[in-house]
Amino acid sequence: MPGSVQNAIAAAIPLAATYVIAGLAWAIIFRASKIFNFATAQFIVLGAYLAYCLTRDAHIPVWLALILAAAAMALIGALTQTIFMRRLLDASGDGSAQASFAPVILTFGLAAVIEHVLSISFGTGPEYIASPFPKTIFHPFSGVVLTSANVIIGVIALVLWGGSVLFIRLSKWGMQMRAAAEQPLLASQSGINVNGILIGAWAAAAVMAAIAGITYSYSSVVSPDIGNIGLRSLAPVIVGGMDSVTGVLPGAIIVALAESFAAVGFGESVRDAAVQVVILAVLVVRPSGLLGGATVRRP
Amino acid sequence: MSGQETKQAVLSGDANRAPERSADRSSRLARPALFCAGFLALLVIPFIANSYFLAIAISIFIAVIGSVGTNLILGVAGQASIGTAALMAIGAFATAQTAVYYHWPFLAAVLAGGVASAVIGVLIAIPAMRVRGLYLIIATLALFYVATFLLTRYQAAKVGDTGFLLPQLTFGNLNPLVSWYYIIGAIAVVVVLVMGNLLRTRFGRAWSAMARDEVTTAVIGVRVRAEKIRVFAVSSFLIGIAGGLYGYYTGDVTIGVFTLDLAISYIAMCVIGGLGSVAGSVLGAVFVIGLPYLVTQLTDQLPATQAAFMSNHVFDLEVVVYGIAIVGFLVWERRGLAHLLSRAYSIAWSRLSGRRGTEASSE
Amino acid sequence: MSELAGGGGPAPPMAASPQNRALVLQGDGLQVKYTRHAIAIEDVHLSVPEGALVALLGANGAGKTSTLRALSGFMPSEQGALTAGRVLLDGKPLRGSDPRRIARQGIVLVPERDKVFATLTVEENLTVVQTRRGGDRRGMRELAFEVFPALAKLGRRPAGLLSGGERQMLAIARALVADPRVLLVDELSLGLSPALAARILETLPRIRDLRGLSVLLVEQNARAALEVADYAYILQTGRVVLEGERRLLLDNEAVQAKYLGLTGETSYGKSAGHRGEGGLHG
Numbered sequence: 001m002p003g004s005v006q007n008a009i010a011a012a013i014p015l016a017a018t019y020v021i022a023g024l025a026w027a028i029i030f031r032a033s034k035i036f037n038f039a040t041a042q043f044i045v046l047g048a049y050l051a052y053c054l055t056r057d058a059h060i061p062v063w064l065a066l067i068l069a070a071a072a073m074a075l076i077g078a079l080t081q082t083i084f085m086r087r088l089l090d091a092s093g094d095g096s097a098q099a100s101f102a103p104v105i106l107t108f109g110l111a112a113v114i115e116h117v118l119s120i121s122f123g124t125g126p127e128y129i130a131s132p133f134p135k136t137i138f139h140p141f142s143g144v145v146l147t148s149a150n151v152i153i154g155v156i157a158l159v160l161w162g163g164s165v166l167f168i169r170l171s172k173w174g175m176q177m178r179a180a181a182e183q184p185l186l187a188s189q190s191g192i193n194v195n196g197i198l199i200g201a202w203a204a205a206a207v208m209a210a211i212a213g214i215t216y217s218y219s220s221v222v223s224p225d226i227g228n229i230g231l232r233s234l235a236p237v238i239v240g241g242m243d244s245v246t247g248v249l250p251g252a253i254i255v256a257l258a259e260s261f262a263a264v265g266f267g268e269s270v271r272d273a274a275v276q277v278v279i280l281a282v283l284v285v286r287p288s289g290l291l292g293g294a295t296v297r298r299p
Numbered sequence: 300m301s302g303q304e305t306k307q308a309v310l311s312g313d314a315n316r317a318p319e320r321s322a323d324r325s326s327r328l329a330r331p332a333l334f335c336a337g338f339l340a341l342l343v344i345p346f347i348a349n350s351y352f353l354a355i356a357i358s359i360f361i362a363v364i365g366s367v368g369t370n371l372i373l374g375v376a377g378q379a380s381i382g383t384a385a386l387m388a389i390g391a392f393a394t395a396q397t398a399v400y401y402h403w404p405f406l407a408a409v410l411a412g413g414v415a416s417a418v419i420g421v422l423i424a425i426p427a428m429r430v431r432g433l434y435l436i437i438a439t440l441a442l443f444y445v446a447t448f449l450l451t452r453y454q455a456a457k458v459g460d461t462g463f464l465l466p467q468l469t470f471g472n473l474n475p476l477v478s479w480y481y482i483i484g485a486i487a488v489v490v491v492l493v494m495g496n497l498l499r500t501r502f503g504r505a506w507s508a509m510a511r512d513e514v515t516t517a518v519i520g521v522r523v524r525a526e527k528i529r530v531f532a533v534s535s536f537l538i539g540i541a542g543g544l545y546g547y548y549t550g551d552v553t554i555g556v557f558t559l560d561l562a563i564s565y566i567a568m569c570v571i572g573g574l575g576s577v578a579g580s581v582l583g584a585v586f587v588i589g590l591p592y593l594v595t596q597l598t599d600q601l602p603a604t605q606a607a608f609m610s611n612h613v614f615d616l617e618v619v620v621y622g623i624a625i626v627g628f629l630v631w632e633r634r635g636l637a638h639l640l641s642r643a644y645s646i647a648w649s650r651l652s653g654r655r656g657t658e659a660s661s662e
Numbered sequence: 663m664s665e666l667a668g669g670g671g672p673a674p675p676m677a678a679s680p681q682n683r684a685l686v687l688q689g690d691g692l693q694v695k696y697t698r699h700a701i702a703i704e705d706v707h708l709s710v711p712e713g714a715l716v717a718l719l720g721a722n723g724a725g726k727t728s729t730l731r732a733l734s735g736f737m738p739s740e741q742g743a744l745t746a747g748r749v750l751l752d753g754k755p756l757r758g759s760d761p762r763r764i765a766r767q768g769i770v771l772v773p774e775r776d777k778v779f780a781t782l783t784v785e786e787n788l789t790v791v792q793t794r795r796g797g798d799r800r801g802m803r804e805l806a807f808e809v810f811p812a813l814a815k816l817g818r819r820p821a822g823l824l825s826g827g828e829r830q831m832l833a834i835a836r837a838l839v840a841d842p843r844v845l846l847v848d849e850l851s852l853g854l855s856p857a858l859a860a861r862i863l864e865t866l867p868r869i870r871d872l873r874g875l876s877v878l879l880v881e882q883n884a885r886a887a888l889e890v891a892d893y894a895y896i897l898q899t900g901r902v903v904l905e906g907e908r909r910l911l912l913d914n915e916a917v918q919a920k921y922l923g924l925t926g927e928t929s930y931g932k933s934a935g936h937r938g939e940g941g942l943h944g
Contacts, residue, residue: 036379036433087630102629104379104436105566109625112563116615116622172789179779179790185737186776188761191792191840231440238437273448276441283438284426 006144008260014150014219016256020157022212022233023240023248024164025205030242031168032177032201035085038107040209041230042114047073047210048222049118052127062132070210077206078199080110085202086195115227126221133218153215158249160208165246177201181243232259232275238282241292250290341484345477353476355592360480360487361545362584366568367494367577368537372435373566374575375503376530377510382420382439383538383565385446388557390416390539392450395463395552405468409543416539417532419446424531428524443559450554462553465546483544490537495577497533506530507575560618567621570628573635582636591617683711686752686876687733687769687844693746694728702728703900706747710844710876715867717887718880720897726880727774729897730846733878734771735761751843768794768843774852774880777833780822784813784832787821788839797841805873806835809865827858834862838869844876851883859883863890888912 022044029037037043047069054065088102133149140146168174180187180194187194212233213226235255240247255278262274282289345353365383372380393415398408419442427438454462470478497503505526508516517523546552564587572583591613598609609616628635687710694702703725710716718726732744737760749756749769756764765771779787788806793799807814810831816824821832830850837845847866851859867890869875881887888894888908896904904917911917 034433036436038436084626084630101373101377101379102633104433105373105570106626106629108379108381108563108566109570109622109629111622112560112618112625113622116618120612120615120619175782175786175790179782179786182779182781183776185740185761186773186779187790188737189734189765189771189773190790190836191762191765192790193762234437234440270448272444276444279437279441280426280445283434283441287426287434 004264005261008257008264010144010146011263012253012256012260013146014153015260016252017150017154017157018212018216018229019233019236019252019256020161020248021153021208021215022230023236023252024160024245025209025212026234026237027240027242027245027248028164028201028205028208030237031245032181033085033103033198034181034243035103036107036242037205038104039080039111039114040205041227041233042111042118043073043077043206043209044213044216044230044233045118045224045226046076046114046213047206048129048213048217048226049122049127050210051214051217052129052222055129056127062130065129066211066214069214070207073206073210074203077202077204080206081198081202082195084110085198115224119224124224126223128221129214129217131218147219149219153218156211156215157252160211161245161249164204168245173197173200228272232272235275235279237289238279239289241289244289244291247289247291338488341488345480350476353480355589357476357479357483357548359584359588360483361541361548362565362568362588363487363581364490364544365538365541366565366572366580366584367490368534368541369565370569370572370575370577370580370583371494371506371530371534371537373569374573374579375498375506375510376527376534377507377575379433379436380439381436381559381562381566382423382442382535384557384559384562385439385443386416386420386535386538387542387545387561388446388450388554389419390542391546391552391557392453392463392542392554393539394543394546395465398465398547399463405547409540409547412543412546413536413539416542417536420531420535420538421528424527428527443562447554447557454554460553462551463546465550465552467550468547479548483548486540486544490540491577491581494537498577502526502529563618563625564621567625569635570625571621571635573637574633576634576637579635579637582640586636587621590620683713684752685709685750686712687878688750688753689729689733689747690750691747692729692732692744692749694725694732694742695745696742698741701900702742703732703897706732706897706900706902708878708895708902708905710878711893713870713874713876714893715870715877715879715891717884717891717894718878718897719884719887719894720882722882723899724897725900726882726897727848728900730771730848730878730880733764734769734846735759735764737761765840766792766794768797768841769846770837770840770842770844771846772833772837772848772850774848778821778824778829778836781820783818783820784824785817787832787836791836791839793839794841794843799839799841802838802841802873805869806838809838809869809872810835826853827862830854830862834865838875842875844878846878846880848880849882850879851881851886856883856886860886860889863887866890 022040025040025043026037029035029040050069050072051062051065054060054068055062060068084106085103088106131149133147133152136148138146138148138151168177176187176192177197177200179190180192180197184194187197209230213230216226216229232255233252236248236251238251239254240249240251255275258278259271259275262270266274344356348356365387369380369383372378372382390412392412394408394412397403397411398405403411423438423442424435427435457463468475468478498506505516509523509526542557545556568583568587569580570583571586572581573579594609594613594617598606598613601609632639689706689708692706693704696702706725706729708716708718708729718729720726728742731742732747733749735758736742736744744759751767751769756767756769758764761771779790782790788803793802812828813831813835816828816832821829824832834845834847834850837847850862854862863879863886866877866879870877879887879891884894888911891908893907894905894911895902904911
């Protein structure tokens with residue numbers, strides 16, 4: 001294989017893993033409530049900085065810091081739903097423009113607050129979290145190099161993805177979530193605690209965001225730039241279908257490959273634009289993505 | 300009612316008009332009076348204010364044009380969009396291109412900026428229209444990155460970091476700052492008046508009806524597709540004009556100014572001021588542009604350490620305030636400052652005229 | 663039977679069985695407003711005795727669905743609310759005003775339109791319903807399949823692919839699984855052929871006989887409703903204008919003509935009143 005192709009593929013694998021985990025953060029909330037949570041990108045950054053704080057100030061072992069940071073993010077997600085989102089009920093909860101408008105704008109405000117509070121607290125400088133993984137290296141096939149961190153995070157991504165898909169499809173709460181997402185009123189009338197379900201979804205999504213940000217930091221740095229990756233991770237969800245948690249995996253693989261090849265071919269600075277071009281292309285050609293449901297198209 | 304009659308009723312707002320109370324009637328008479336007073340005040344300001352204040356005022360005028368445009372999408376059409384920064388950039392760059400390289404005169408160049416933004420705005424909106432409204436936000440976010448990327452390349456290729464230097468307008472003996480104040484102020488006033496009226500006509504009502512219930516709006520005969528294109532075109536046009544004016548006023552067009560934070564600040568103007576109303580756009584622009592200056596004044600009163608903290612982080616703190624305000628107004632008062640002020644005004648008016656504040660019979 | 667001339671107060675019901683039984687559900691002076699201005703119903707008094715099948719009749723827009731919603735709760739986003747009056751379940755005021763809490767207490771609604779989860783299978787639709795505290799979920803599930811055997815074979819089918827009749831059966835089955843104290847059914851016959859509607863309507867008295875279930879049935883199709891109901895209220899422009907026992911309503915041709923749209927050859931004869939006799943007329 002030509003060297004640049006190998007490089008692109010090698011780079012795409014860990015990128016895809018991060019995109020899967022981050023993509024789940026977008027997809028879970030959208031699946032549960034049809035809300036586009038713009039603050040997801042900043043949740044990812046916040047999770048990473050929380051873990052950094054814990055390791056720096058309290059000298060907590062890295063793996064424990066991840067758990068605590070994820071728990072803190074779960075709380076933040078839950079509070080966002082129960083304090084703010086719940087109050088933004090609109091006349092129709094069916095994903096129409098009116099219904100999703102205010103929550104989306106609110107998440108913009110939330111994202112802005114988080115981003116700039118972090119900027120005040122930490123500035124722009126890159127910070128570091130030591131990676132807890134051994135530094136072994138694998139050569140799966142010629143020229144492609146993977147670290148053990150890449151492999152482990154890849155496994156984590158697959159486990160989280162598979163777990164989410166199975167949970168939503170098979171578990172009792174997953175069933176209630178699907179019901180609440182389809183028709184909140186009927187769900188309430190059936191005795192389902194819709195707000196409780198949404199709290200769970202927001203908490204789970206925030207945890208995914210934290211894990212994505214922290215695991216990314218292990219092989220990179222903690223800095224506001226993680227927010228850009230967070231925004232790029234929207235693409236896997238759009239490619240896979242915004243209301244399809246299953247679609248996050250193929251979406252992540254496709255976007256990671258496309259981005260890596262673009263970066264190898266045209267330079268690092270095209271990453272953001274390349275991914276957004278993919279998004280626009282999907283919107284024009286097939287808005288529902290690979291596996292998205294009929295809820296996406298206009299009636 | 301027949302279909303035609305229904306359409307007429309909705310578009311003229313009769314269907315929704317609550318019975319007018321006497322307090323409303325008097326405030327309706329007072330409103331034109333208020334406008335005249337405000338207009339006169341605007342005319343007079345350059346004679347009494349210093350240049351610091353004038354500069355702020357000009358920034359507010361530009362922001363008003365941009366926020367009226369943004370509010371059309373956010374407030375009237377009820378769609379989430381973060382496209383303001385990109386469209387402003389496109390307008391500024393188009394203006395720069397026509398002014399610097401084609402030597403178009405001022406007004407023509409600014410109009411070119413508006414048209415360029417309108418075209419791009421409509422192009423982006425069309426695919427997003429085929430899908431539920433949510434997708435406009437994704438499309439405008441993508442537009443931001445793609446436009447930023449392309450314009451950065453373009454700027455680097457043509458002029459580098461200094462950006463495009465626009466030709467300076469000459470005003471003879473007049474103070475340039477004062478001249479800009481009147482020119483941009485006049486444009487802003489025209490925009491406000493025209494849009495204010497437009498929203499009261501069938502266009503505005505059709506757009507709000509569309510935002511609330513597309514199916515019914517289509518049923519009563521409004522051509523939803525055409526109206527959607529129209530509202531995006533007008534909105535983008537205004538935002539583009541604001542970009543072009545900004546370029547001329549500051550004399551320099553660079554891509555670095557047009558950030559996501561800028562887009563969020565325009566969203567903040569619309570939400571804080573009041574979604575869907577021109578008055579709201581104006582109030583929001585005053586608040587958002589004026590706030591940093593207010594803060595700077597207050598900071599001077601603070602003890603040294605806190606003042607240092609504030610001035611180091613003034614930009615971040617501003618955005619934090621906007622973000623909190625967006626969240627707060629969305630959750631608790633969607634009609635924004637415009638509504639709060641008008642309620643305060645009605646209460647004050649009824650107290651002054653000796654009437655007790657009576658509850659409406661239907662409340 | 664009693665007729666109201668114009669407003670005010672509940673009509674005194676006939677002195678017969680309804681009053682001698684305990685009332686499982688009562689609505690006193692109910693008023694519903696939408697967007698705080700538009701009054702949908704006003705001063706509505708009705709009651710459902712234990713084990714009775716009560717019909718709520720009236721033309722389109724009379725306020726029947728609003729009455730059912732007043733009894734079963736509104737979501738805050740719906741801009742509709744019970745603005746006056748109270749609802750008593752087994753003589754006690756309801757705790758809470760949101761649909762979920764009310765459903766948990768035992769007032770279960772089968773809605774008119776969005777009545778099943780289209781993206782869930784039939785089996786999932788039934789699983790996802792929460793049973794009233796202390797209710798007999800298993801027994802009610804068995805009852806549901808006994809009354810609607812057609813559902814047994816449809817377990818894996820997404821509810822969105824069901825026919826209108828199957829959907830209605832599933833909707834009622836779901837409500838049964840919740841083991842309600844009282845079942846509210848909104849416009850069961852809408853969209854169904856008269857024969858199918860009649861067949862499904864006839865399951866209601868059967869369920870009542872098997873489990874003592876109390877039912878409040880809203881119907882535009884007065885004829886079909888009176889086939890199965892014991893007692894009926896008639897709504898007109900948001901108020902109860904008439905109420906009475908089935909037999910008396912049917913025997914009065916003036917009532918039939920004015921309120922039920924039954925005239926001449928389509929009205930019931932004086933001897934009518936036996937269930938299941940003669941099926942549907944007209």
